Amino acid sequence: MKKISLVASTTFEQIVPVCKISCIDVRKKSNYTLLHFANSINLNIHLFGERLFEFPPAIQPISIVYSEEQEGVLSEFLDNLIARGYLLEYCIKWVDICEELKEELLNRNLVVEGDLYHIIFAPNPSLVQHIDYIEKELVERENNINAVPELSVLDLGCGSSRDLVYLLKSRSKVQWKGYGIDMLEFCLARSRVLSIRANVTQHLSLYYLEISKDGTFQELERTKDIENSKLYKKLLFDMETEDKKEAFCQSQPCKNFFETCANKLPKTYNLIINIRFINKAFLPSINPMLSPGGFVFISTFAIGSDLPTFSKPKSNHCVDVGELYCFFSVLGYKIVLDVIETIEDGRPVNTFIAQKPFTLSNN
Template sequence: MTAQLLSRWKQSTISSHLCLDLRSPQAYQIRHLAPSTNIPWSQLSLRCAELPPKNIPFAVIEPSDQQVNSCSQWLSEHGWQCPYVFREDDDIFWTAAEQYSQPTTPKPWLLFRPCPFLIQHIDWIEKQTKDHICLDIGCGSGRDVAWLLSRQPLWKVYALDSLKGAVERTQQLTRNMGVHDRLIKCMQAKIMADGGWKTFDEDDEKMTTSISSTTRDRGNSNKANRFSPGIPSDAFFKDKLECGQFDLILTIRFLVRPLLPLLPKLLTVGGYLVISHFVEDGIHTYDQPRKDHRLQLGELAELYGSMDNVEVVTDVLEQIEDGRPINSVIIKKTGP
């Protein structure tokens, strides 16, 4: 029965390489199936961002100190599909798995999938760029960041998100994958309505107060001093990130309109801007994000098409797994 289930999994066209090993790191180091990804059962609830999309089935190896199917049942109750379940103490499984195991490679095996639009175009982008320095604005759980860092050539990435939890998840994911050394900076920062930035470290109060002292009374509340106005983009990227230009900028499922016209200024000549976000297409009906947080049809093409030294390379309408429409574009900076 175990051998038959293993055979069905390895013959599947979608999930034959996706295996979640929930045993301890010590047990995984002694023997494991290649490819597979080790996330100890005790850490799983904190590392769900590393799992495959919920419409993609995958295999699970359960630890022997847990009740049979208890781990896979938890996954199923939370929406994941894991029809191929194996046990740590099943010797038949390990014997049968030897014929499928692949040679070990230094590159991490990934369960999760980054932005499909980025996957589709990254090889071409890499051939066109030189230093491979990337800025991810709105990094979320860090899947795009971690995936990019796991590639060759070696990318160096700066990552920003307004949520502390997102920054922590991105840092944790890159550590889990052993690529954290090339995550140059990952920090909590928020783009303000005026196009400026607000960060959340101890020095921000002084910088924000200094920059905006001509427009504010000294008697303003501490809250006003902290949150309005933002640090101008030039000062933010120079003083906070210590990097003013990038070969690649990503904004995936993230939209703050005052930021859009500023992004080409942050690119090196020949650099690329990749934007992929939900769009109001007049056909599909959905709740999240709300309409004022969606792109309009043709909005990005019109904005960047009107700019000097900027070229719209790719502009497509797509749908994500749940059917919601997105507009994905690639913008190239062609001159200073």
């Protein structure tokens, strides 16, 4: 780990390599708002555990930005990161930079002013790789009259909604409207807070439902008063700026930040995604829920004689090699991608993209 101090004499050549690494900026929000690296998130050091899902994968190098008065608490934080396998590239004490350097970095979008959220977590890489193609196909056929066409995406087992937030925030030619379903309230709490941070909460609807063995959405009894839970308060507390809290209260009243009624879900979607979770009993329900020409994107654990074995998830939550291909080919879907990939811990996943036919005769 290289230690650096940003001071008035720091030069452009010294700072550019630093700007390119994803960065966790643990300075006070007010300092971050004044100026920060474009490739960074602002983190309250005490919320490290709760916000790990927003970090890049541990195999990717990261940097830390801190201010002088934080030196005392920094070493425990760094030890924690190293213990979790993170590769720390730079540890940067932000003291000052001169005005000319600031202007040059601002012009090149290497630093930014304001309380902005930048995505440094990694959405599903195949989704990132193929989303241009999916959007192009969908928009061409949609006859959409809006300047920025609106498309809908349903995420089955959305977890913290990183893939949804990526779609809602980062796509400029399309406005996605996201629907996330998960059976864990704390996942939905994280999803909601992430969407507020990323300023996309008005485009995200969350549903507390179980995708059940009979292939339907099962409504669930709420078990936790999640809005009053320690976790949620901690996550909200981190959003120091009042305007964000206010926007949150206006867009989705705190008392009802996810839906529990399956009937409120739209009947069809342009894209259905299912990442690192599958309930195979639900596969037949996907077809009627996709609009003509819509896409299914599945990236989930796979079993096959040539593939490495693993203990979790159990085999009934995995697909056999070729199973998705067979299932959707029979329905007349155009298979766009069907590959076996390996995730960071070595487990194999089948990443599969297919497009529903446009005409009923192909169905």
